[in-house]
Amino acid sequence: MLQLVEKGAFSATALLATLQPLLREAESEDERDVEEVMWTASEAPLRRTPADLVRSDPRSVYAVSSEAEPKMIKIGVSKDVRARRRTLQSGSGSPLVVRWTSPGGGYLEGRLHQCFVSRAVGREWFDFRDAENPLRVIAETAGAVLRQVGLPSPENKEPFTAEATA
Template sequence: MGLDQATEDLRQSGASTDQQHCDDRSVYALSSQADPETVKIGVSQDVGARRKSLQSGSGPPLVVRWTSSGGGWLEDRLHGRFAARALGREWFDFRDTADPVQMIAQAVQELLRQAGTTSPAPALRKTVRPRQQGAATGAARC
């Protein structure tokens, strides 16, 4: 998915806008000390606890390299942006890049700029549209 498509998806999303608005989880980039160019881009309410959970299945120490607000909205767009680098699930190959964290941070800034904002939280608020008359109201509000 290109950045233009990701931005269009943001503008047209509607099925779970309340969840997107309420998603206060952090997006993170994590890698091992031994292989800093193989990066997991994920989302978690507690990044430190998530790192510890992942560490139990990994030999070399894992290091959180980058975090941002933005929840699932930002995680999904980053996965789309780096799809060509995907190694499986949420792991990405940045071996041809001098600084994976800088590349991720620049992608975030570009996504936000295209969405017309400078931080993930306002980008999420932009997705919330007024409910249509007669629409279901089962989703929880913040």
């Protein structure tokens, strides 16, 4: 890039204006990654059982999708799901909807990612277009994971609809 600036193909100002938004986004992702590592290091003593990890993790697992593609679902984890949806919304051209949440923190999120690896279309996005009710599939899988470690299943409070549910 510096060679392009030196050759006059770009001005340094134009290059900086192009790179600054990318840098801000990368720094934001780095901050979330650092927070995750710090939380794990400070809150997770050695040799804790999966049930202990779930009980001590204050974060919720969520499923979010856009109104345009309701069955392309992001499975993530956050202390504040509403705030996380707003953050994700800034990068989406279609309104995003939180469709399901459950206690379970990072343990449950990681296990769901493992269970749905064949549906993965990105780091945390999964293709459920072949499922009649993706939320039922997610909730039943989450319930099975939690039962395996001796915890109750999360409730699937509402049926899946393609309409926004807030």
